[in-house]
Amino acid sequence: MAVKAVGWARSFPVSRGVRAARLWTAEHLLSLPWSDSAADTVYAVLLSVSELVTNAHLHAAATAHLVLTWDGTCLHVSVADCDPHQPSPRETDADADTGATSGRGLGIVTTLADSWGVHACHGGKAVTACFRPLGGPDPHTG
Template identity: 55%
Template sequence: MAKDSSLRAVGWARSLPVSSGVKAARDWTREHLATLSWAQRDPDLVDAVLLAVSELVTNAHVHAHSAAQLILTWDEECLHVTVHDTSPQLPEQRDPGNAAQGGRGLLLVDALADRWEAYRCPRGKKVTVCFQAGADPGPAHTQK
């Protein structure tokens, strides 16, 4: 019997105005990761995703002066975290030096994620980060 080659994915999206703050992005992301049962299976991976979300949404709010469109997509192999903002300026990794108070966000994202990419789109840019879970967490099921 042939293997089912159709892609199964689940996703969520939320708009985060600058006034919402980064905590709202982390809390929202944590809630959705719980539906994948990642919190029980790999809490360190959840922490990595939340830190990346914090960095990407902060970049949209602070550097692009823009609302952040946060999209989470789980395709059974990778959790794709995408943040869209209205600036066409692509992010660049930089070496902020030891005394700088900021400038390390993409260094953190690069260290935490399996891969990431940034690209321009018609109304700004998107930064997408991929996190691969060790085992398929699948949707969490609750017994009633």
């Protein structure tokens, strides 16, 4: 069985903002066969793109390189930046200040994505999250 993957890539400098990355992603999601039937997955992808691009802009203070790849089973969302420090989700603390406005991005991605990982790349790192749409194509049919 041949895999027909599609993908898109674009860089988002800090000046372009997270909104531009989210709109660009939404536009490309419309071309995928499951976007109409998996609204929860579309929302999860868009929220995760916002969080990952925000993290790249905040922690690397540099351009976020966003790559979307649909392999027929999973939408891979990858954001690379020039900061070599690999992130990890923060522990949740019931006694912590519930008004904190930062530090929850990777936790959100962890909750929304089917899987995620981080690896070194080009002197920096890339965080990649995988989303398997409910109601999407059956990976066992050809």
